[in-house]
Amino acid sequence: MAKCRGNKKKGKIKVAINGYGTIGKRVADAVKLQKDMSVVGVTKTKPDFEAKMAVKKGYKLYAAIPERVELFEKAGIKIEGTIDDLLEKADIVIDCSPGKIGAENKEKYVKAGVKAIFQGGEKANVAETSFNALSCYDKALGKNYVRVVSCNTTGLTRVLYLIKENFGIKKVRATMIRRVVDPKEDKKGLVNGIMPNPITLPSHHGPDVQTVLDVDITTVAFKVPSTLMHIHSINVVPEKIPEREDLLEVLRSEPRILLLKENDGFTSTAKIIEWAREVRMRYDLYENCVWEDSVSIVDGEIYLTQAIHQEAIVVPENIDAIRAMFELKSREESMKLTNNSLGIGKIKI
Amino acid sequence: MAKCRGNKKKGKIKVAINGYGTIGKRVADAVKLQKDMSVVGVTKTKPDFEAKMAVKKGYKLYAAIPERVELFEKAGIKIEGTIDDLLEKADIVIDCSPGKIGAENKEKYVKAGVKAIFQGGEKANVAETSFNALSCYDKALGKNYVRVVSCNTTGLTRVLYLIKENFGIKKVRATMIRRVVDPKEDKKGLVNGIMPNPITLPSHHGPDVQTVLDVDITTVAFKVPSTLMHIHSINVVPEKIPEREDLLEVLRSEPRILLLKENDGFTSTAKIIEWAREVRMRYDLYENCVWEDSVSIVDGEIYLTQAIHQEAIVVPENIDAIRAMFELKSREESMKLTNNSLGIGKIKI
């Protein structure tokens, strides 16, 4: 593999975002909030309102598909060049293109000699290692190609890591009820129905968790006609049966987990998002939303239900992955910086 | 408790349906198809298209709420009297009123000296015993008050009974993904979101299964914005680990279970219902729809996914319950008669 420039750099890490869409725009804003990195540019495939928003926010815009530069010019959007131009200026590129496209882009990144972060829509072998800040930050230290696992895997891993560290885990069984598309989607979907996804069990989420956490896990997943958040129904057989209050305390003490109470009116993902609309722009919830009331010990097994905001949850992980890849900070230091800058751990309900 | 008339009667059992709605209209049609019973009348609370359909189909219509007789007359619908008049003519009443109303109706039934079947929306203690044909037909023999368990409990019980009988069961964990309302509903619902229901685990479905099957079971349930079918994601720890093919054979041999294949295009509940629309009026699926591809043995545990048509699945159970309560037939005989009359077990895909 080609050598990448930029290890242990002085000055800010120059970050390129390839794909200023659902994930890309959030990661860009998060990078901007860090003191040790800066956004050198973002790309778009077409000149829509997201492209205009990028420019308005002060990001330098590049065409993700070189042939389309003209399209942007016709739309009156200032464009700085193509993805190739952008890669020359960057120390690292965060690939936020749709699933499977990241792998196609990789050659470009290797050629340009930039480190790259891929998202969970790519297969694990696109990168040297898969990443979750809590569970395996150190494995990404100094790496050139890292994959931040998907929203569902990130959500599962955080909570399972905490349980494993504190009580040990013999077995995990989880059922994922997935929002079928993101809120902005208006062509794809499932309008009335429930879709096993996949039908042949188990789902890929279990093995995906195992790329970042050593745990015996079997998962099942479904798609339902909702856009707001995923739901995880989790069953864990712990090695040591915890007191419910101790388990709650473990969850409560991790800033990337929020405990929500039914008594506060959190009866569904609709209510969680209603609340989040007052808390952060774009109602971004970087935290796992665990229903405190759902945390139960039944016959020595742990049960809990959490909601995962699929658009936002991987954002802090991308930031931490950057720091790990440049060996800028330790896990604790990086997570603290990320948390503070994004307001994680400061929310009181 | 008052004595009920009609045990071991000669002639057809005279069945009254209190509440000609989603369940009631299906049970009425099913009773009509039996040789050993007849519908003596059905009730409605208001003179809508369902009331008119009842009359058109030849059912004698009674006012469920005595004060509303006039309403029906004004609407030009022929009415034979009130629920009280109907009860006098019946040997048994199938209470198909909305949840909790059945319990309120019970006094009326006791006073009238008629046997009564309640639906799963009522608490177990409304009746002498709860009922599932496969798992506990005999417990209803000669009883006066029986509760047919809910659609979800019926669906769970059938498949768990078969596994238990053949392989034994140590533990069951099931996640229910429930259609939020029936297709005809247009005022209630959940439009965009996912709702843990209940939030505090486990859900009532586990204990409800235990009213009809002795099994260690923990359940979790969610509501999603769909109207067609419920989905059950089931994990069973068997006493004896089956070969997958043996397990499939057990399921395949029970007429009240249908095995569906992804290869046939059954990718979601939307596709199952599309198919059912060609098979039965009202696309009624009395059978559990188990995805054959989902039936798996992972680490010695059984996983499977099934879809349950909430409007239809309890219909055959109501018919069998009637026969048990009048000690007309054995379990095998009754289920065979019910299956044959409703076309259960005759479907080839």
Next chain:
Amino acid sequence: MAKCRGNKKKGKIKVAINGYGTIGKRVADAVKLQKDMSVVGVTKTKPDFEAKMAVKKGYKLYAAIPERVELFEKAGIKIEGTIDDLLEKADIVIDCSPGKIGAENKEKYVKAGVKAIFQGGEKANVAETSFNALSCYDKALGKNYVRVVSCNTTGLTRVLYLIKENFGIKKVRATMIRRVVDPKEDKKGLVNGIMPNPITLPSHHGPDVQTVLDVDITTVAFKVPSTLMHIHSINVVPEKIPEREDLLEVLRSEPRILLLKENDGFTSTAKIIEWAREVRMRYDLYENCVWEDSVSIVDGEIYLTQAIHQEAIVVPENIDAIRAMFELKSREESMKLTNNSLGIGKIKI
């Protein structure tokens, strides 16, 4: 244009259905019910449950895509040959393939020398004339290539034809609220939102109506997250202002129009379909469902709201088009035969 065989034939008209999907399967069943025509075969592109249903119903099955014959054989489905084999046996082919594919198929039909009916997803110029039974049956007499207009256009045309014939029409304005996908769809959709379709006004529906009815009409259309029926909100400026009762009488006297009353509980398309599930297999509604209460005269203009079952409404029109193309019957005779065979005009609520 090549000459087609089969004009004014003796014996039954031999009908091929190219595309046994949502429209094709309904048209096949409708053809089967006619005494003067028969289904010589149907095609499918893949061996799914619809293909199996075709065989089970006794239709001879052909591969719509010749290269895929093997796929069907692997799935154990008996296949009689390819679309080319089928066309040799037919007097006419009903093209029920997805929009735009019909035009691509046309060459095949011309080459085979068979008449062809296209659906409303094709452009008007695919055929010699566009067709609606009420408004322009005679224009299809003896034609070789006819396009049955779309579900929305058929629904609009029927009601506007009746108003025009009886009261004259100066101007029509209509807003269409379209179900975004059919019930069986589970990949496409709009999950939460409303989509102007098109955004640039007016919509194509107005000009499409004008292919079958000479009327001044401007239309606007939207897609919404529902699967059951389209809704039309119609405003007509008549030449002669009718009494409301006279207008109702005109609508009531046409069998292909159903008048529904709010008092009967028809509060939404959900309720209409609930009722239809008891009336016809697949809840097929061949009739426009006009809310009687919505029919109003306001300031000399007519307002009315109708629901259109997009899966079924063009079925009778396809049957009538066949008769017109072979000059078998007059408009009145054909519509009567079609109506009687499909149960149109016999429904009492």
Next chain:
Amino acid sequence: MAKCRGNKKKGKIKVAINGYGTIGKRVADAVKLQKDMSVVGVTKTKPDFEAKMAVKKGYKLYAAIPERVELFEKAGIKIEGTIDDLLEKADIVIDCSPGKIGAENKEKYVKAGVKAIFQGGEKANVAETSFNALSCYDKALGKNYVRVVSCNTTGLTRVLYLIKENFGIKKVRATMIRRVVDPKEDKKGLVNGIMPNPITLPSHHGPDVQTVLDVDITTVAFKVPSTLMHIHSINVVPEKIPEREDLLEVLRSEPRILLLKENDGFTSTAKIIEWAREVRMRYDLYENCVWEDSVSIVDGEIYLTQAIHQEAIVVPENIDAIRAMFELKSREESMKLTNNSLGIGKIKI
């Protein structure tokens, strides 16, 4: 009617918000941004996350239902007293309770001698006059009881006022496609279907517009399973036919109207909200969102489509109504202050 205190006061107007829910919380935040008014307190009926958010934001919280003070205390939420205590401190109360409850509350307000603003869920006769800032600010000058018209009426009135002022209006026909419930709702709804609302035409929206604008208008309305925004499909017969560009200029020059282009990717309400999530907290859109591409002149009639964010659009109107009722500012001055404080007119896409 009792005399209200506080006309032409010195110092800030003391505003109470009765009902800190969907509308109330937005109005509170908007009042807070004004220099000439302040929030003296808000009420809630139950101690949920909205109540806690109110306290967190620094609003003094009162129990809307006096008997429930204890409930709040049990939930650990600081409560300042009851609605009665709050009314004593206020110059004006903005009633943001659910529809029809406002009228019930009125007596309390009269007794307390405070001016009151009601929302559009109340009948017009609850107040001395109905209110829209553009169309009839002056009618509210010095009034004690004013009703701000509903979201749909506000949206219609703004655009019609501008057309009327500039080109005259002979006739308006509008079809409203309404989101069935707000995003936070998880019990009510319409899951799959379309509901004429009302079925008997025309809808109440036309007469409601006439309470604030003298115009000949007939409206029709439907509910659809979406939560984000309403859609209005509007047809206007102008007295003087405008050039399309002139009409666009009129709309463009009003800050409370936003023109959106399809080319920017605004293909549905889902996309508009996606954009709004980056623009304002809670994605509040105080402006009518008119699709520029939809603005058309067809046969001398104007057609246009707009989307209305039902949660936010009446917020600026409530602020202006307060100023009018206290005769603080002229229409132009008040709208300018409101617009500037809320960021209306400053958005560039």
